[in-house]
Amino acid sequence: MTVCHNSYFQESPLEFLTMEEDSEAVIRRWEDLDTDILVKIFQRFSVFELTSGLAHVCSGWRVACCDPILWKTLDLSFMKSHFIKIPLEPYVYVERRSDETLTRVLKLSMNLSRGSTTTLIFHFNLFVSDEQLTYTAERSPCLKRLVLPAWNRIKKTGICKSIRIWKDLESLTMPSIANPPYLMAEIAKNCRNFTELKIMGPFEPFFANTLISLLPGLRVLSLRCSSINYDALLAILDGLPNLEVLNISHSYVVEPARGLTHQRRVVRELDSRIMEKAARLRKFLTCMELETCVMCQRTEMDEGIVRWYKYEEGQWKADEVSSLHLC
Template sequence: MEGDGFDARKWEDLDLDVLVTIFQKFNILELTSGIGHVCKSWRYAVCDPLLWKTLDFSMLTSNFIKIPLEPYVYVDRRSDKQLTKLLKIALNLSCGNATSLIFHVNLYVNDDQLAYAAERCPKLKRLVMPAWNRIKETGICKAISMWKDLESLTMPSIADPSCFMEEISKHCKKFSELKIMGVCDIEFVQSLVQYVPNLKVLSLRCSILYKDALLLVLNGLMNLEVLNISHSLIVEGPPPPAPIKVVEELDESILEKGSRLREFLTCMNDSCIMCQRMKMDEGLMRWYRYEKGLWKEDEVSSLAI
């Protein structure tokens, strides 16, 4: 109002730095909702590289049902279209500046979506993608070959990791951090020892971990500095369906080898709620039963979300 002593300002008149600071509080759904169409200054602000270093899709899940045959999930077509649309908008706005790409544990990306992301994230350093059900070996290997700067990966356990790890060895010379969510057996660790011997950080928290695989991690990954096996179900014996034995306490040889690391993080405590949940879920954590976002946690800060 005139004469009241106030100088009315419009949103579009805000300094660009102020707008960017405000937009940094928005999640990716809000940033891609069309706010860039409000005015020219908002468009400039929403395209600022600071907003697109991390593309965090962890609030988005697929609408899916489990099925008995591969890929073991069926994703609703509308859900797929929503993710594709969101990926296109976010990746176009990011202009190739994204260095971190994060997907929900129940977001089932397909080959086409992954290929689109790989082509438009050439500077990617961190990938968090715990569900690979709908991704073929050729799809993930092609994506990895495009990410020369990849340093950190969160992934599920897979049946034959050797081809994938070989691609990391060939193309990702800075690769140093790995988190596996699922089952860690001797075959998986053998591929790590063979193809990524310079691995510095490994998290196997809340996983089924075979004792012989743990021993190979400690003996074979000579450059390892940090190992997290907190709340894991450590077992020994042949793979299922043969009976397995749950290890209730780490023996002295494992503790001694672990003590050589900069950090050896363990928790096998019956009073720990996460350890209780792992036993109740028989080693395959059913994240949907528990607190929202619990799957994002990790005792290793660089691997937490």
Template sequence: MGENKSVGKRWEDMETDVLVKIFKQLNMIELGPVSQVCRSWCLACSDPLIWNALDFGLLKSNFIQTRASPYIWVDDWSDRRLTQLLRVAMGISRGNVACMIFHFNLYMKDEHLTYISERSPHLKRLVMPAWNRITKNGICQAIRRWSELESMTMPTIAHPPYIMEEIGKNCKNFSELKIMGSFDAQFATAIAAHLPNLKVLSLRCSRVAKEAILYLLNCLEHLEVLNIAHCMLFDGPMLHPGRRQSLRELDHTVHEKAARLREFYHCQSLSCIACQRMIADEGLMRWYRYEECFWRQDEISSLDLGDYGKLFDAKCETNARERPPLRRDREIRL
């Protein structure tokens, strides 16, 4: 046996590139114990190729809506589960996360956001959950740590200027923004003042004031791509329902202003599933009512999140038809 014993490589001596290719097939839950096998496996599990995107898209809070601020109650189990998963992910990734995705209905707190921002300094793309339990101080401190941030998807917020100001001051390469909820003149003014170099903007499935769209098209000289598909457009003050009018067709003035854009997406059709949902929800989409991946979709390819990532093994089912090739000005039909 001593002389004829065959000599082969041990698992821990495998090339790092090979290990990385293998470990990319695992989800985050499986990577935890794998990273503890040996030093070489631990290093391979932390490779940036594995952690380019950290997708928590299936993770939602157990919540109840309330009438008092923050208008949401979340059970302790949801908070503990999120804390545990963040510790595992941040520990293994070692600061290599470039894109982080959260579900719209995951209600994290300041302590969660602080933990993430301190351990993901090279974040470039962020998909935020709802703001209810996050304070002004919490989000501002996080943005200051993300100097490399280039793209953000965010729910609507009551007072947006301070967030736009923080992004403008600290994230010099920021160029993409997606807003889900409500978009008025105040929001448009904040973007024009603090993000003058914005190139891509999506307001898909939001309640939008026509004056806000026209203002941005006039002010944002570098804007190249705009998506207002399935939006409820209003003419008049959004804060005064009695004085505003819902627009059934896209105003010709918007078409004229958007003619200079490289890509312009719009859809207001009673035969469109997404538009029907917007009408049923009175312009404020109740994302929890629909299939899991509906909130992840976008006609702008760089903002579309596609199928779920690898936190859990799951497939995203959708009723949307396959998209046709890109055109500069496209009316969307689902």
């Protein structure tokens, strides 16, 4: 559906014709249309359309545009930054107009949502700044699920400040991070209901030990399409007593170099040691079909850091765990 800009409504009367039973045409005002009907119509609109000026058409449309049903999930997974890579931190330069568009959408969305957003989804390649993230956190204090974008422009101060606000956070999807303790510590300290984590990137013993020490109550963990250290996998199977669901589909497990070989070995089939420890889980999701599975092939080709931009749009949203699946 095409959204008419505010200028159109300023030049045209907010009226429409209906036919009564006696076949006489009756002029009605759009602002008198039932709010529930307007909300159902607006549910078909994208975030761009909802923030394009609809709320300024009339008071009735403003009320409908602020309905919590429209903003329970703020899905920005269709927005990607226009950027170029640079050699110095943050290793990307985001084009100004692209940044301004994101800021505008966030401000308008947060204004209309009035704190009702409980799920926030960023595109994997949307380079959000500290200011944009904390602005959104301050205006969505009831957030329960967060799908984070790339880390490049998000600093420790920004993410920690946001986590302190999101005390109801239950689920986080995030790229791999070089130094995870500070983030996990903030979650452990502030988010008592946190039980679900998805990591998109290599999983090493340091990260596993961080989860074990700081988030022992974790119930769902997805490491799909990643390079997983064998010792790290054993560690979480032993050290996360409340873990119920573990997804390592399309990942490959790597045994660290031992002895004098100095060579890592890719595990093509899970051994009895891992399978026995995983038997206690309610769900243990695996796929290691390198010869037949396209995603397994892509993970190995990209060495555990899948270059999602090379593949079909939206592939990064998929997950075998239904509560983490975004498509």
